[in-house]
Amino acid sequence: xxxxxxxxxxxxxxxxxxxxxxxxxxxxxxxxxxxxxxxxxxxxxxxxxxxxxxxxxxxxxxxxxxxxxxxxxxxxxxxxxxxxxxxxxxxxxxxxxxxxxxxxxxxxxxxxxxxxxxxxxxxxxxxxxxxxxxxxxxxxxxxxxxxxxxxxxxxxxxxxxxxxxxxxxxxxxxxxxxxxxxxxxxxxxxxxxxxxxxxxxxxxxxxxxxxxxxxxxxxxxxxxxxxxxxxxxxxxxxxxxxx
Numbered sequence: 001x002x003x004x005x006x007x008x009x010x011x012x013x014x015x016x017x018x019x020x021x022x023x024x025x026x027x028x029x030x031x032x033x034x035x036x037x038x039x040x041x042x043x044x045x046x047x048x049x050x051x052x053x054x055x056x057x058x059x060x061x062x063x064x065x066x067x068x069x070x071x072x073x074x075x076x077x078x079x080x081x082x083x084x085x086x087x088x089x090x091x092x093x094x095x096x097x098x099x100x101x102x103x104x105x106x107x108x109x110x111x112x113x114x115x116x117x118x119x120x121x122x123x124x125x126x127x128x129x130x131x132x133x134x135x136x137x138x139x140x141x142x143x144x145x146x147x148x149x150x151x152x153x154x155x156x157x158x159x160x161x162x163x164x165x166x167x168x169x170x171x172x173x174x175x176x177x178x179x180x181x182x183x184x185x186x187x188x189x190x191x192x193x194x195x196x197x198x199x200x201x202x203x204x205x206x207x208x209x210x211x212x213x214x215x216x217x218x219x220x221x222x223x224x225x226x227x228x229x230x231x232x233x234x235x236x237x238x239x240x241x242x243x
Contacts, residue, residue, distance in 0.1 A: 019114030022046045022058075026107040027084070029100070033162040036134060037100045038076070039087045046113060047080040054146040055118045055139040060087075061110040062095045070112070071096045072239075074138035088167075090134035120146060121233065126204030128152035131193055131219060133182075134163055135239045136210035141169040143208060151175065153200055157182050157189045157211060185242055186215035193219055201227050206234075213238030 022044040029039045046058070057074045073096075078085040089100035099109070128150055132140045137156075144152060153176045158164065163179070170177050178196070180189045189211065201207070207223055209216050220236035223229040 019059075019112040020049065022049075022111045022113065023108050024060075024111055026103045026105055026109070028105055029103060032088070032167060033160075033165050035091050035160045035162045036166055037089045037091055039089065039100055039103060041085060041087060041109075043078075043083045043085060044111075045083070046111070047078055047083055047085070050113055052078045052080060053116075053118050054120065054142040055116075056142075057116045057139070059112045059114065060096065061112070062099050064095045069095045072115075074136075074142065076138045076141075088138050090137075118235070121206045125150055125206035125233070126202070127200065127206075129197065129200060129205055129207045130154045131189070131207075131209040131211060131216075133157040133211050133239075134159065134166060137166055137168070139210055139239075140208075141167070144169050144175065149174075154178065155180055155189065155193050155196075157186070157215075186212055186218075189215060190218050190222075194222060197223070198227060201229065207236075209234075209236040210239045212240050212242045214242060 024041040024044050024046075027040045027042055029037060032038050052075075055074060056078065057072045059070045059072050062069045062071070073087045073089075076086040076088055089097055091097045091100065103109075124147060128143060128147060130140050130143065130152060132154070133156060140154060140156075151174045154170065155178050157180050159182045168177060178192070180192045182188065201223075207229055209219050209223075211219075216236050216238040220234065223234055224231075
């Protein structure tokens with residue numbers, strides 16, 4: 001099972017922006033929780049063609065009734081020598097989640113590498129301040145892996161009871177994980193972060209925000225305008241749009 005027809009106007013735009021196309025092959029899958037699934041893939045030459053970096057993501061193309069549908073996903077444990085990585089899906093109703101639930105070894109999915117890019121802060125931060133949710137958990141984990149000696153505070157928005165069982169790569173000795181149930185379209189998370197962030201912000205801290213677009217925009221604006229976070233110490237990217 002694969003989707004190999006044209007990618008429509010979005011694909012044409014990405015091609016003009018020098019996006020590179022690859023085809024991934026599913027090698028296996030596992031149900032991490034009832035609401036979260038991990039799919040293992042062979043990379044189709046991606047990792048030999050592009051330098052791996054924390055939070056690295058690709059655009060996957062899915063068939064939505066014969067029309068192209070693309071969504072971005074972070075690579076989990078990319079291994080350039082083996083040419084493999086995994087993808088993790090927060091399951092909900094939608095084309096991508098349906099594919100993740102039903103894909104089997106040998107299935108293929110088209111992907112485009114365009115837009116990803118991230119450099120670790122220099123000098124290394126004294127503390128990481130991370131705000132995310134199930135959609136950005138792979139990126140959160142990649143940052144924790146890349147800076148293993150740096151303490152971190154993570155505000156993590158949950159939507160399901162099973163989210164407390166997600167594969168957080170946290171060490172209780174260095175990482176402070178603060179779960180926040182999603183409430184009022186993200187307003188609960190905004191209030192919690194605004195209440196607790198000022199006490200942790202400082203010259204050596206690094207703030208990384210990746211939630212739904214509206215929440216990310218609100219917290220990024222607050223950090224810049226109210227807490228005077230310099231742009232080199234703040235990274236914010238909306239990972240999904242609330243409907």
